[in-house]
Amino acid sequence: MKNPRIAVPLLSTLMSFGAYTSAQVQPMLETESPSAASVSTQAEAAGTEQALVGLITPEILSQAIADGNLEEVLAEALGENPGPEQxxxxxxxxxxxxVNVPAxxxxxxxxxxxxxxxxAIDNPQAAVDLSQAASRVLTYPGVAEADPAGVGQALADVVGVVTLAKRSAESQGLTLTGTEVAEQAVQFAQTNDAVSAAVPDFNERVAxxxxxxxxxxxxxxxxxxxxDDEADDAAGDEDGVGDDTGLGEAADQVSTLAITGDQGGGGSSIISTAAPR
Known part of the structure; x- marks a missing residue:
């Protein structure tokens, strides 16, 4: 017959051990939910560019498109100063x-x-680098065929990015690399059948x-x-762009500016060097 005085302490010890292990495991179960963490939370926890790199994948981008928060995901993953690895x-x-999902x-x-x-204003080189990454994909034949109108507008916007980045870089005394992406964007849009058919006014959009x-x-x-001081004065005097003009009003003035042919600020049209209007 077993001694009850031994069995009771043994049972008590086993119960205590079970409670201890349960207490140790429970916090792990409560914290293991990486899918619930936001991009910014994961990045802060890792605190490195390498962690951000791991958050930029085709699957994450596609999911962000489906969720309708692609711009937020890109902003958080790239930050204000994206590095080469990102x-x-x-x-x-x-x-x-x-290759897999052109749309x-x-x-x-x-x-x-x-x-x-x-x-483009605060980090002109990063802006140009991002434009190069985007343009490479926008000029994939399959991507252009999947959304020719959207691709055409994006390629016109690339010219705008480079224009703004160059203005910013010049004001800071910086030398940019990769600005030829603007000319390449224009040339592709003008020679790709799908894009040129979908966006017949491409040159005007570039302007x-x-x-x-x-x-x-x-x-x-x-x-x-x-x-470019003279051109800048002309933009301010003739176009009526004052210091207190809001971005919304500025956007409304763009079509008028393009029609009259005035050049705002500094820089010349990329159209003049890439192809006749």
Whole structure:
């Protein structure tokens, strides 16, 4: 017969051990939900660019498109100063979509161009780099066929990004690399059958993108390039773009500016060097 005085302490010990292990496991179960964490939360926890790189994948971009928060995901994953690893990861993700889901690639690339425009004043080189990543995908034949109208507009916007980035870089005394992407965007749009058919007014859209970029630069007090003072004065006096003009009003003035042919701020039209209007 078993001694009850031994069995009771043993049972008590086992129960205590079970409670201890349960207490240790429970916090782990409560915290294991990475899918619920936002991009920014994951990035802050890791605190490294490498962590952000892991968040830029074709799957994440496609899910963001489906969820309707692609711009937010890109803003959080790229930040205000995206590094080479982030941009390379973005390029890989966009390339993957271009091959497997061209329609998503078109949407994602357009959002990247929009993000590039948002960074053009404060970080002109990053803006140009992002434009290059987007343009590479926008010029995939399959992507252009999937959304020719959207691709055409995005390529026109690339010219606007480069225009604004160049204005900003010149005012800061910086030398940009990769600005030839603007000419390449124009040439592709004008020679691709699907895009040229979907956007017959592409040249006008490029002119509008350039004008809007120059207006944004003026509103941000970006100093024009040397030798462009006269053009800047003309933009302010003849176009009526004052210091207190809002971005919404500036956007409304773009079509008028393009028609009259005035050049706002500094810089010349990319159309004049790429192809006749």
């Amino acid at each position: 941009i390379n990861a973005l390029q890989g993700a966009l390339d993957g979509l271009a 998503d690639a078109a949407v994602a690339a357009r959002a990247v161009v929009a993000r590039a425009l948002a960074l 509008e993108a350039e004008e809007l970029a120059n207006i944004q630069a003026d509103l941000a007090d970006v100093i024009p390039a040397a030798g």
